[in-house]
Amino acid sequence: MKENSKRTVLITGGSSGIGLASAKKYIEQNYQVIIVGKTEDKLITAVNEIGGDISSYVVDVTQIDNLKDLYEQLWMQQIEIDILVTSAGLGKFGSVLDVSEKDYDLVMNTNTKGTFFTVSILKPLIKRGGHVVLISSFLASKHIPLTSVLSSSKIAVETFTKIFAREFLDDKIKVNAISPGSIKSNFMSFANPTEEQQKILTANMPKILLEKRGEAIQVADAICFLTSEKADYINGAILSVDGGISVS
Numbered sequence: 001m002k003e004n005s006k007r008t009v010l011i012t013g014g015s016s017g018i019g020l021a022s023a024k025k026y027i028e029q030n031y032q033v034i035i036v037g038k039t040e041d042k043l044i045t046a047v048n049e050i051g052g053d054i055s056s057y058v059v060d061v062t063q064i065d066n067l068k069d070l071y072e073q074l075w076m077q078q079i080e081i082d083i084l085v086t087s088a089g090l091g092k093f094g095s096v097l098d099v100s101e102k103d104y105d106l107v108m109n110t111n112t113k114g115t116f117f118t119v120s121i122l123k124p125l126i127k128r129g130g131h132v133v134l135i136s137s138f139l140a141s142k143h144i145p146l147t148s149v150l151s152s153s154k155i156a157v158e159t160f161t162k163i164f165a166r167e168f169l170d171d172k173i174k175v176n177a178i179s180p181g182s183i184k185s186n187f188m189s190f191a192n193p194t195e196e197q198q199k200i201l202t203a204n205m206p207k208i209l210l211e212k213r214g215e216a217i218q219v220a221d222a223i224c225f226l227t228s229e230k231a232d233y234i235n236g237a238i239l240s241v242d243g244g245i246s247v248s
């Protein structure tokens with residue numbers, strides 16, 4: 001593999017929200033940053049906005065062939081990964097009676113299958129002593145009407161975190177997750193709840209102890225912490241970055 005004095009971080013969902021904020025943070029820390037997303041225009045905008053040692057790949061994480069192509073392209077360039085962050089994710093709301101098969105598949109394929117195969121396919125490129133950070137959600141431990149599919153998709157991510165941490169032990173790769181609370185990003189505009197759904201969500205939403213929504217940069221700070229030497233003794237953990245919503 002190519003000798004590179006810089007450490008390399010690959011971030012799925014790096015064109016927006018938490019992934020984008022993380023890409024900015026790692027650039028500030030002099031990393032080589034690779035961002036992955038589904039929409040080319042958004043990736044180009046992100047690369048131009050961030051600047052520095054950053055490149056992007058159009059990859060739909062629900063498509064195994066896309067992930068294998070990404071692996072091939074990185075392998076051909078002899079790129080090894082120090083840190084893999086899987087921030088690609090989305091949500092749709094609906095009760096058990098009205099979630100369509102299309103929305104069910106979209107959420108599960110993106111959040112659960114996409115996360116699983118991103119790690120599985122890119123694993124051979126992750127350096128010994130490297131890090132994987134998966135992105136869960138506070139919804140994994142809450143039971144809020146209309147979120148059954150989204151919540152379940154993230155429970156799986158938390159289980160992946162713990163089992164991957166054990167499976168990657170021999171390679172000294174640490175696997176942790178962040179569980180964000182309600183964070184300002186494009187997440188809700190994509191989920192696009194109807195007025196009626198929004199009322200139900202608001203009525204059932206637990207209190208945020210700190211009484212405000214979070215910023216993507218606050219989640220990015222926690223991701224950077226988990227992949228720093230300061231988190232040397234943390235493995236298989238789910239770190240809540242949620243203003244205390246998980247305890248209310």
Ligand SMILES: NC(=O)c1ccc[n+]([C@@H]2O[C@H](COP(=O)([O-])OP(=O)(O)OC[C@H]3O[C@@H](n4cnc5c(N)ncnc54)[C@H](OP(=O)(O)O)[C@@H]3O)[C@@H](O)[C@H]2O)c1
Nearest residue numbers: 013015016017018038039060061088089137183185186187
């Ligand atoms: N914001 C919150 O309140 C919140 C709370 C808890 C957990 N989370 C989790 O945090 C993660 C990041 O979300 P965010 O808040 O930053 O939302 P966001 O601003 O909507 O960003 C989502 C990112 O994921 C990418 N993405 C979606 N589907 C993809 C696919 N099939 N293949 C590749 N990339 C894909 C998007 O790219 P395209 O636009 O090109 O599709 C975008 O870059 C998600 O896993 C989400 O579940 C967010």
